[in-house]
Amino acid sequence: MKLTQFFLATIKEAPSEAEVVSHQLMMRAGMIKKLGAGIYTWMPLGVRVLRKVEQIVREEMNAAGAVELLMPVIQPAELWQESGRWDKMGPEMMRVKDRHDRDYIVQPTSEEVITDIARQDIKSWRQLPVNFYHIQTKFRDERRPRFGVMRSREFIMKDAYTFDVDKASLMKSYQGMYDAYSKIFTRLGLEFRAVNADTGNIGGFASHEFQVLAESGEDLIAYCPESDYAANVELAEGVTPAEPRAAASAKLELIATPGQKTCEDVSAFLKLPLKKQIKAMMYMTDAGFVLCMLRADHMVNEVKLGKVPALANYRPASPEEIEEYLGVEPGYCGPVPRHGSAHPGKVIVVADRTAAAMADFVCGANESGYHVAGANWGRDCAEPDVIADIRSVAEGDASPDGKGTLKLRRGIEVGHVFALGQAYSAKLGATYLDKDQKQQVMEMGCYGIGVTRVVAAAIEQNHDAKGIIWTVAMAPFSIAIAAVGYDRSAEVKAAADKLHDELTAIGIDVLLDDRGERPGVMFADLELIGIPHRITIGDRGLKEGAVEYQGRRDAAAIKVPVADVVAYARAVLAD
RNA sequence: CGGGGCGUAGCGCAGCCCGGUAGCGCGCCUGGUUUGGGACCAGGAUGUCGUAGGUUCGAAUCCUAUCGCCCCGACCA
Structure with a gap:
């Protein structure tokens, strides 16, 4: 991709309303644009990142045996009345009417629709277990949207739903999703923790949140460095002190x-x-x-x-x-x-x-x-x-598993897995016939990843004074070519175009800055938008047959012979 | 929803107290000079001053209403 054919709109000053770095940097990099409170347009640069995240999520979900479908954003009220959530959900759920004055909702999630599908199309134990997912727009009319796409009203979520014959089978499905989530967040290069979470009032029996560790997180999690214990602070157990109460020694x-x-x-x-x-x-x-x-x-x-x-x-x-x-x-x-x-x-x-x-x-x-x-x-x-x-619990408390002391970190919840049980399947009558021809209620699980939030969380965790620092997995472009003097040096133009074409030909997402801008402008923009690798081509280097390479986190550039640059790029991208 | 604050050019802001017909920086456009870390010079374009009423000879400025947005608080991807 050549920059003059793309659409890049960076700005020096972030809008004053942006409080957290991810919001500021996404605005400055021109990834998103606000349309209303908690409603954002994803600009071309932002969409490229979003698609990378979606792709990784999709690959891992498919690998875990989930099948993709796509459920509507607008859903009839009847289903939600049947599940009882039409009344339960309150003002957070957006309700709309059609021309016939019939009630609809803008989906905040899709348990009702998927359970409706299950009860219609699944009749036999032979069809179970099954795992459906989609990546779809959600709307939740938050009382207070904030932090850009971190807590927006409209957002994109990957939501998956499993149906099983019994609890033991459900827990296998649950574990499968837990493992898939761990792979996804690892591939995205995020520092995260899976933590025990409150099952709340739905009455499920297992729940884990996937928290990206970041100072700006809205959640507080307790974990034990000496073991794998981790839990949301709202749940983390404060254990009885090991030492029994001392005898009274002082006078009142x-x-x-x-x-x-x-x-x-x-x-x-x-x-x-x-x-x-x-x-x-x-x-x-x-x-x-x-x-x-x-x-x-x-x-x-x-x-x-x-x-x-x-x-x-x-x-x-x-x-x-x-x-x-x-x-x-x-x-x-x-x-x-x-x-x-x-x-x-x-x-x-x-x-x-x-x-x-x-x-x-x-x-x-x-x-x-x-x-x-x-x-x-x-x-x-x-x-x-x-x-x-x-x-x-407080930092330094004994870990509930008895294996050390707790530490506290802030986290951003990017995923949540939940063993639901029969809450929805019983209400909506999602049943199947078992081997003994008896009708049984399906056991459900639901699993969400906030795709748009993942993008913001990654920035919270990976940025510096210059801007965003993407991992190759999420980067809008894997490598950038800064062509110094592209507009006035035939040699630079030829070398830059050639490298661009060669990298493109071997399937690398490359961005060629062909604007002919001064180097400072190019470097500043490419660093702000967080491209992980950069090759600088200029007359100065070409005279000695070299270009320069610099990683986004590197302090200085190193020279690479022109002849070796494609192999070099391939090597750094493979790391 | 409760409490606080703000709406003036694409972005960041000044002007408002003390009414007199709108300005600064960045960005944008034109021309020129520059060209390895956000260049310089000259010229230029852009405003329903959130909206609607009111007070006044006159309102960005004072009053009222309304809408929008942001920040702090009882839970979500």
């Missing part, structure tokens, strides 16, 4: 802490580490007023709270309710009873596993302006009513 004392409301205040005021303190979080739940106790440096995990029976349907308690149940204002609350309560004995104490194992701790005294020190469970207050894992 009341300490005046006027105006010291936060744990940090108290910690500084008493010159005591946060780890010696317990903090209180108050909630109203179906069971009544709940006082949650955590070590002061730990963070409550709201996903975990929701799973504790005593905290069913919890909401933060109001200051009035706290006053009513504990007889004190927020900031001085604790498990040690002191002042009168309008509901004596009606406070349910839920302690985190770590907090429950502490002795001689500091906490609120349930009296305004006072804390207590040397407090102990069972001596100064009752043992907790419930001990549960209610905090988010």
